[in-house]
Amino acid sequence: MTRGTKSRPVGKPRGAAISDLTAQRLSVYLRCLDDLQRAGVATVSSQALAGRLHLNSAQIRKDLSLFGGFGVRGVGYSVGDLRDRLARIMGLTRNRKVVIVGAGNLGMALADYGGFNREGFSIVALFDNDPQKVGTVSRGGVRVLDIALLPEVARREKAQIALLAVPAPVAQRLLDLVVRSGIKAVLNFAPAPLRVRPGVVLKSVDLKIQLENLVFHLTRAERA
Amino acid sequence: MTRGTKSRPVGKPRGAAISDLTAQRLSVYLRCLDDLQRAGVATVSSQALAGRLHLNSAQIRKDLSLFGGFGVRGVGYSVGDLRDRLARIMGLTRNRKVVIVGAGNLGMALADYGGFNREGFSIVALFDNDPQKVGTVSRGGVRVLDIALLPEVARREKAQIALLAVPAPVAQRLLDLVVRSGIKAVLNFAPAPLRVRPGVVLKSVDLKIQLENLVFHLTRAERA
DNA sequence: ATGTGTGAAGTGCTTCACAGCG
DNA sequence: CGCTGTGAAGCACTTCACACAT
Secondary structure, X not given: OOOOOOOOOOOOXXXXXXXXXXXXXXXXXXXXXXXXXXXXXXXXXXXXXXXXXXXXXXXXXXXXXXXXXXXXXXXXXXXXXXXXXXXXXXXXXXXXXXXEEOXXXXXXXXHHOHHHHHOOEEEEEEEEOXXXXXXXXXXXXXXXXXXXXXXXXXXXXXXXXXXXXXXXXXXXXXXXXXXXXXXXXXXXXXOOOOOOOOOOEEEEOOHHHHHHHHHHHHHHHHHX | XXXXXXXXXXOOOOOOOOOHHHHHHHHHHHHHHHHHHHOOOOEEOHHHHHHXXXXXXXXXXXXXXXXXXXXXXXXXXXXXXXXXXXXXXXXXXXXXXXXXEOOOHHHHHHHHOHHHHHOOXXXXXXXXXXXXXXXXXXXXXXXEEEHHHHHHHHHHHOOOEEEEOXXXXXXXXXXXXXXXXXXXXXXXXXXXXXXXXXXXXXXXXXXXXXXXXXXXXXXXXXXX
């Protein structure tokens, strides 16, 4: 990749077209680089990374080259340097505040799940509309607040991310409430097809679909 | 993200080359058809389905046509008929037994999550290697068994699916144990790159990657 | 008239293969 | 030499557009 900004042909306004799949792999790379750094490894080649991650090395080089030439030919990539660059590119340098909507089994488990709080995410509140649940406390000590407080709390805490763990029939309604509360990124666990306006990011994790997919493959194998 | 489905040179009498993405959409269709059936709708067009699911109608027709002509030109698809055919194609006509490996926060939550037990999946056991946890019972009443019992219990119960909810560093080791216990389908929640031998299906759900992906998009929006 | 089924075109992601640099 | 960065090829998924069935 050319170094001088002047000599580059017109085209890429500096943040061009990173696909979702690439972005997900960046997370994987970052995690691996963390491991390597902790292990005291100084440099790593795309081959070595590919081996660890069960990926194609060209894929890795292409992904990384999208952000400029991070590597040294004949040597590889500096682990520490690449780690820091990726963290900055992905916006993982500051902490992000997260609210959880829905205090059922899944919402509670997410609230108590330590993995988030340790690494760049803080759970700041947990909401539900069931009066039976409001006021109770999760095993990990997170209190359940009334959903009516969501807009106020979200703004006060400057929450940027919501985890939506509510039943499918009310998911769209609560998603809309979340977005109206100023939150622009939502991770949805409800098995429902949802929509958001442009400018808001929505990702969904649907465990039942994954399970059924396993069954599909099992069935296929049985019949073969 | 599930890599590892090498294209198999299977014949094509009836079931050739269904991609993973297609298979996942079949779950979505099935769920929607269930709703429609419950609502008393008798027939539905690909257009109508597409509208509900925010998909392209040609996509739906193409997916369905892979299994034969289910539709009636000029009319659409019979809701009940299509529902039953899809359920059969996906192997969702009988119940599947599921074991959970790892009784941490996530494993416990999965064990108590009613959604599975209601719809074609039964949690038959929950395992951990921590002596502190073995013998305890989840809120929903599932007892934690010693991991050493996994092979025996899996075979006795004829478990077909495992949910792997253990820390990353031990994930591959436990995955191998699961596979050696005769289980051929695994849904992994550990943030680790895992491998299985051909013939075993592995899908992974990585919440941290999803969260970081949201941050990436947020950051991108901020910088734009 | 209406809506399926499908070849063909379009789009995007992955892998190959090699020039070029250290 | 070894390894990156990258055009080009390969492959996969999606969408278009229309013949055809009812």
